[in-house]
Every structure is written in structure tokens, then in C-alpha cells.
Amino acid sequence: MGSLYKKALFIFVLGIGLVVVFQSHILPRLPKTSFLGGAQLAPEVLRKKxxxxxxxxxxxxxxxxxxxxxxxxRTDTVVPLFGSPAQLKSQSSGSGIVISRKGHIATxxxxxxxAQTITVALENRQEYxxxxxxxDSLTDIAVLKIDVSTKPIPIGNSDSLNTGQWVIAIGSPMGLQNSVTSGIVSAVGRHTTFTSDLYVDYVQTDAPINPGNSGxxxxxxxxxxxxxxxLILTPNSENIGIGFAIPSNLIAWVAESIIKTGHVRRGWLGVDLQAIDPDLANALDLQSAEGALIARVQPKSPAEEAGLQNGDVVLAFNGRDIHSIHELRNMVAHSAPHKSVECKILRQGKKLAIKAVMGARNN
Incomplete structure (x- = not known):
């Protein structure tokens, strides 16, 4: 009996250890946020429901x-060609997400x-x-503050999303508060040509999104x-099932930075990049059209100081493979200034690892 007990105890402890190792080293990690997000819903209740x-x-x-x-x-003064100036008042609405117990709202x-004045209406119709x-204009994220205790939403890990997952959208389209639609994740890591200036790789969804759902x-x-x-992609202002959402990991990173410092600090490497298409990949003797070609190293930049050169192909950044120039640009931007990073590159057929110290991007 004692031997069986010891074996059972050993198996139990081993199982706990494997779970800890799995969670610590295999599951994707969320950004380190000390105060954002609410309590998770109980898994056993979710299974029952x-x-x-x-x-x-x-x-x-x-x-x-x-x-x-x-x-x-907002109120603007309109000066007509004839007559006296007039005050023109305009109103609009959108949605927001409670991200802390202290009244912080992301939108x-x-x-x-x-806006000149902003009012937040909670689900109980109380307004503040x-x-x-x-x-942060580079991600289209803003953080608001209301002076009341609030119930924050649980924040998940957007890096673990899979295409085809069911999702629920909650917002206030056309001012209709707490309207709910549903759909699936149509794609992840989506970069759009009409938002090319933003540091966002979107989650694409077919859940209906309409004006007022923003935020x-x-x-x-x-x-x-x-x-x-x-945002939505549409030819005629009507929803056609192509909507885009900013990933939660990016929301948490930007929001925490704004709450702590009032702005977002981004890394800067100092390179101009060129996308790699199949023809260029063939010319560079690459196995696939992935990575990012350094078209130009900017003078007096961290890249120049590190020894990166025009024509280098960046294959990985800080241990993560690079699939596109947008991916590399976002990784660089999300790196802390003055942090040491490693770039794995291909130079004239040879793979090299180059260390660089990030600079600070001027937002």
C-alpha cells in the first residue's frame, strides 16, 4: 500500500510539474500588465453553459x-459669406471597453x-x-478616464487566436447601446493597405460591425x-462581413503605457525596408518569399552602429521569424528604447547574428 501511495503521489506531482512547465514555456505569454483587465470567467461555468x-x-x-x-x-464657429457667424454643434458616438477598476476606458x-466634450454611458445608463x-495615433487607440469605480473586462491573449474561432462583438452601433453580433475570426495578422501608416496587424472578422461599433x-x-x-472594408458604407479589430495584446501594451506615462514609447532601428516577393526571393536564393530586405540603412542610426548593411535580409528579430516587412516594423516599434536585440540576417548567402541597441522613435 505504501509503495502504491508513493507512486500515486509521484505521478500527481509530476503532472503538476508538467502543467507548470507547459504554461510557463509553451503557452503564449500575455504582456506584463499589473492592473489591466478583470477576473476570468470560471471555466467550469463556461462548460456548463x-x-x-x-x-x-x-x-x-x-x-x-x-x-x-x-x-x-464639439462646437465650431461657421462664418458665412453673408450674415453673422454662427455656432455649429456636432455630435457623434462610439463604443469603449472598461480595462481597469479605476475608470480607465480604451477606445x-x-x-x-x-471631441471637445466626452460623456461615457455605462450599461446601467449612468453617465459620466x-x-x-x-x-496613440499610430495604433488608433485612446485611453479615457472617468471618476467612478468600474468593472473591467478580462483581457485574453490575441496571439493564441486561430482562424475559424467563434467571436462575439459588443458595442453601440448607431448609438444602440450594448448591441451584440457574432461571427468567426476570418484571419489574423491582417495588414490593410488603407491603414498602412498604422502599427497594427488586425484580427479580421465577419461579425457585423457598423458605425458606432468603433472602440x-x-x-x-x-x-x-x-x-x-x-473599421470595416466596404464599397458602399454597408457591412459586407469584412471587419477589423485591434488585437488585445496591442491594446494592453498601448493602454498601460498611456496610463503610466501619457504616451507610447517605441523602438527605432533606422532602416528602410522592401518587401520580398517570389521573384526577389529567387534572386536572393531564399527558400521562400519571407523576411524583410534592408533597402537602406539610415545614417547615424542604431542599425548603422550595429553593422547592418544595405541588401541584408532580416530573417528573425529577437528570436521570432519574420514573414513580412509589416511584421518586422511592428516588432521594432514594440521594442523598448535602449534595449539590446538580435537580428538574424542573410548577407551574400551567409547567415549572421547581429546585436543592436534600439533607439527611440519620434512619435
Missing amino acids: DAQGLLASYIVEKLSPSVVLIKTE NAHVVKA AARVLGI GALIDLDGQLIGMNT
């Missing part, structure tokens, strides 16, 4: 208080950047004046925020 066919409605019930309606207003920058803590929550069936609904 799923078996009852009530999972989506349960998630909406629990998380709707963490999605708010944002009302904005899209385009929802609030032109909001102030802007910071706007609202995209949630997975674990009841976690995995994106911020931001």
Missing part, C-alpha cells in the same frame, strides 16, 4: 457592463480625437464626464477580450 446552449448569452450577460457607449460633442482614437489620458469589444468564447472593433 456551453452544454446547455447558453454560452454566448451567459458571456454577454457577464461582460456587457464592461462595454460602454461614448458620446462626443479608438478616431472616436474621440476631435470623461477626460482623455492619451491618444467596442471583440470577445472569444472563453469570455475574454481578444480585440477592439475598429
Whole structure:
């Protein structure tokens, strides 16, 4: 009996150890946020609701208080050709996501950047004046603050998303507060030509998104925020099932930086990049059209100091393979200034590892 007990105890401890190792070294890691996000929904309750066919409605019930309606207003003076100047008042609305217990709300920058006054309406219809803590135009993310205790949404890991996953969108399209739609993840890591100036690789979804949904929550069936609904691709202003959301990991990184410092600090390497197509990959003797070609190393840049050269192909950045120039640009931007990084490159057929110290990008 003693021997069986010891074996059982050994197997139990080994199992715990494997779980810890799996979670620590295999599962993707969330950004280090000390105060953002709310408590996760209990997995056993989610399984029970799923078996009852009530999972989506349960998630909406629990998380709707963490999605708010944002009302904005501004007054401009209009000077006509004839007559006296007149005051023109304009109003608009969008959505927001509660990300802390202290009244911090994340939304899209385009929802609030032109506003003179901002009002946040919670699910219970209570309204509060909001102030802007910071706007990051390079990701279209803004953080607001209201002076009331709030219920934050659980923040998930957008890096673990898979195409085909079911998702739920909550927002206030056309001012209709806490409207809910659903769909799937159509693609991840999507870069759009009409937002080429932004440091965002979007989550694409077919969940219906309409004007006013901007800044609202995209949630997975674990009841976690995995994106911020931001824009749609449409030929005629109508939803055709091509929507884009900013990934939750990027939201958390930007929001924490704004809350702590009022702005976002980005890394700078100092290279101009060129995309690699199949013809160029063949000319460079690459196995696939991946990586990023350094077309120009900027003078007096961290790249020049590190010894990077025109014509180098960046294959990996800090241990992560590079599949496109957009991916490399975002990795560089999300690296802390003055941090040492490693670039794995291909130079004239030889693979090299080059260390560089990041500079600070001027936002």
C-alpha cells in the first residue's frame, strides 16, 4: 500500500510539474500588465453553459457592463459669406471597453480625437464626464478616464487566436447601446493597405460591425477580450462581413503605457525596408518569399552602429521569424528604447547574428 501511495503521489506531482512547465514555456505569454483587465470567467461555468446552449448569452450577460457607449460633442464657429457667424454643434458616438477598476476606458482614437466634450454611458445608463489620458495615433487607440469605480473586462491573449474561432462583438452601433453580433475570426495578422501608416496587424472578422461599433469589444468564447472593433472594408458604407479589430495584446501594451506615462514609447532601428516577393526571393536564393530586405540603412542610426548593411535580409528579430516587412516594423516599434536585440540576417548567402541597441522613435 505504501509503495502504491508513493507512486500515486509521484505521478500527481509530476503532472503538476508538467502543467507548470507547459504554461510557463509553451503557452503564449500575455504582456506584463499589473492592473489591466478583470477576473476570468470560471471555466467550469463556461462548460456548463456551453452544454446547455447558453454560452454566448451567459458571456454577454457577464461582460456587457464592461462595454460602454461614448458620446462626443464639439462646437465650431461657421462664418458665412453673408450674415453673422454662427455656432455649429456636432455630435457623434462610439463604443469603449472598461480595462481597469479605476475608470480607465480604451477606445479608438478616431472616436474621440476631435471631441471637445466626452460623456461615457455605462450599461446601467449612468453617465459620466470623461477626460482623455492619451491618444496613440499610430495604433488608433485612446485611453479615457472617468471618476467612478468600474468593472473591467478580462483581457485574453490575441496571439493564441486561430482562424475559424467563434467571436462575439459588443458595442453601440448607431448609438444602440450594448448591441451584440457574432461571427468567426476570418484571419489574423491582417495588414490593410488603407491603414498602412498604422502599427497594427488586425484580427479580421465577419461579425457585423457598423458605425458606432468603433472602440467596442471583440470577445472569444472563453469570455475574454481578444480585440477592439475598429473599421470595416466596404464599397458602399454597408457591412459586407469584412471587419477589423485591434488585437488585445496591442491594446494592453498601448493602454498601460498611456496610463503610466501619457504616451507610447517605441523602438527605432533606422532602416528602410522592401518587401520580398517570389521573384526577389529567387534572386536572393531564399527558400521562400519571407523576411524583410534592408533597402537602406539610415545614417547615424542604431542599425548603422550595429553593422547592418544595405541588401541584408532580416530573417528573425529577437528570436521570432519574420514573414513580412509589416511584421518586422511592428516588432521594432514594440521594442523598448535602449534595449539590446538580435537580428538574424542573410548577407551574400551567409547567415549572421547581429546585436543592436534600439533607439527611440519620434512619435
